[in-house]
Each structure stands twice: as structure tokens, then as C-alpha cells.
């Protein structure tokens with residue numbers, strides 16, 4: 001079984017970002033907004049801020065109290081939309097329940113939407129037009145390219161239909177001429193569906209969702225899950241899948257680093273387009 005490590009693939013995305021940065025007459029500025037103190041969000045935002053500074057971007061983290069109103073958050077976003085020194089804006093998800101995430105996403109200027117979640121970017125993605133692409137799905141494609149995983153003509157099964165991973169990944173896989181199936185919590189005979197996959201993507205957020213009997217021998221398995229279980233980070237794929245899969249991404253150290261690296265590249269791309 002081949003271990004598909006994210007670090008080398010992430011490094012090549014970061015190198016691209018650094019090189020493009022050299023050709024800009026200004027330093028792009030990433031603004032990350034976090035509400036509250038959810039430990040996972042605190043840790044992801046810290047990773048983003050550190051990586052941005054490390055590659056030479058400017059980075060500001062705006063922390064709002066968890067009980068902030070939606071109006072307060074929208075005022076901050078409107079301010080950043082107008083700010084010439086804000087090239088990338090990202091609101092860390094999930095948001096507290098009293099805030100409508102979709103309204104927040106739709107308030108971000110699509111040119112600064114480095115998460116690629118704004119409907120304008122989502123629509124462009126499905127139309128095959130140039131867009132800012134969501135970081136995890138674009139990172140998954142970059143990881144496949146780095147490890148020379150052929151996608152054209154392959155059966156790709158994505159388990160999970162979130163707006164962050166499952167749906168945009170389906171569009172990107174289609175753009176590479178894969179035959180794509182999205183499975184989800186209501187899919188009947190899930191094992192039958194997943195066993196058809198040449199490339200199986202687990203993006204559910206539940207440890208142990210994918211078990212060995214759900215995997216075709218030799219399949220490429222991409223584990224997008226990052227779950228904290230008894231103080232340990234685990235994916236959505238049961239460890240025994242290693243015995244069946246031809247290649248598997250580890251958790252941690254697989255897809256996760258690709259998400260952050262792709263965000264850096266998106267910030268540079270967004271700055272180039274605002275130039």
C-alpha cells in the first residue's frame with residue numbers, strides 16, 4: 001500500500017505561491033475571521049496565519065466573541081471588502097448557530113473569497129470558468145497530480161455531500177473526466193456503491209465510516225476526515241483499510257496540509273486578479 005503523504009505535494013503548492021508572490025509589486029494581505037473559541041477552529045486559524053506569514057504574506061486574524069451578532073460580522077466583512085489592503089477574506093467555519101453562514105459567505109466580495117465558497121465562484125466552478133476554488137477539493141486534485149493518480153475515465157466515489165468538500169470536489173473530478181458518484185447518509189447499499197470506486201473519497205466527518213469490505217482491492221482511498229477521538233486525530237477511514245487499498249492518505253499528514261497550502265495559493269491568485 002502506498003502512503004499518499006500531503007507534505008511534498010503541499011510544498012510544491014507553497015513554492016508556486018512564493019514564486020508568484022515575487023512578481024507582485026505589493027504584499028498580499030490575508031484576513032481570517034474567527035468567531036468564538038472552538039478549539040478546532042482556533043487550531044486551524046493558527047495554522048493558516050502561521051503558514052501565511054511563513055511564505056511572506058501579510059496575515060491578520062480578527063477574533064469576535066461567540067455571541068457577536070450577525071450584523072456585527074457583516075459590518076466587518078463589508079469593511080474588509082472596501083479595504084484596498086485586504087486581498088483575501090475568509091470566515092472560519094462552522095459558525096455559531098445564531099449566524100447564517102450562507103448570508104455571511106454571500107457578503108464576501110467574490111474577488112476576495114479565498115475559500116471559493118461564494119455562489120459566484122461556485123457557479124463558475126461548475127461552468128468550468130476561471131474561479132477561486134475551494135481549498136480542500138483543489139488540494140485533493142493537486143495531491144492526486146503530485147502522486148500521478150490518473151483520474152480520467154476512472155470511477156470516483158465521494159462519500160459526503162458538503163458544500164466545502166463533496167459537491168465542489170465532484171465538479172473538479174468531472175473537469176478531469178472522471179465518472180463521479182456522490183454518496184451520502186441516505187445512500188442505499190453504500191458498500192455496493194463504494195466498492196465500484198477506483199478512487200474513493202471519504203468526507204463525512206465520522207471515524208471508521210469506511211471499512212475494508214467497502215473498498216475495492218487496490219483502490220486509491222483519500223481520507224478527508226479530521227476527527228478528534230480520545231485525544232488522537234483520526235480520519236473517516238478505518239485503519240484496517242490499509243490491508244485492501246492500493247494507496248491511502250494518512251490522517252494527520254494527508255489532505256489537511258493541502259487545504260492550508262491551497263489557501264496560500266488562492267490568496268496570491270486573488271491578489272493578482274485585484275491588481
Ligand SMILES: Nc1nc2c(c(=O)[nH]1)N[C@@H](CN(C=O)c1ccc(C(=O)N[C@@H](CCC(=O)O)C(=O)O)cc1)CN2
Pocket residue numbers: 043044047090091092093094115135136164226233251252253254255256257259260
Ligand atoms: N472557512 C473554512 N472553514 C473550514 C474549512 C475551510 O476550508 N474553510 N475546512 C475545515 C477545516 N480546515 C480549514 O479550515 C482545516 C482542516 C484540517 C487542516 C489540517 O492541516 N489538518 C492536519 C492536522 C492539523 C491538526 O493537528 O489539528 C492534518 O490533517 O494533517 C487544516 C485546515 C472546516 N472549516
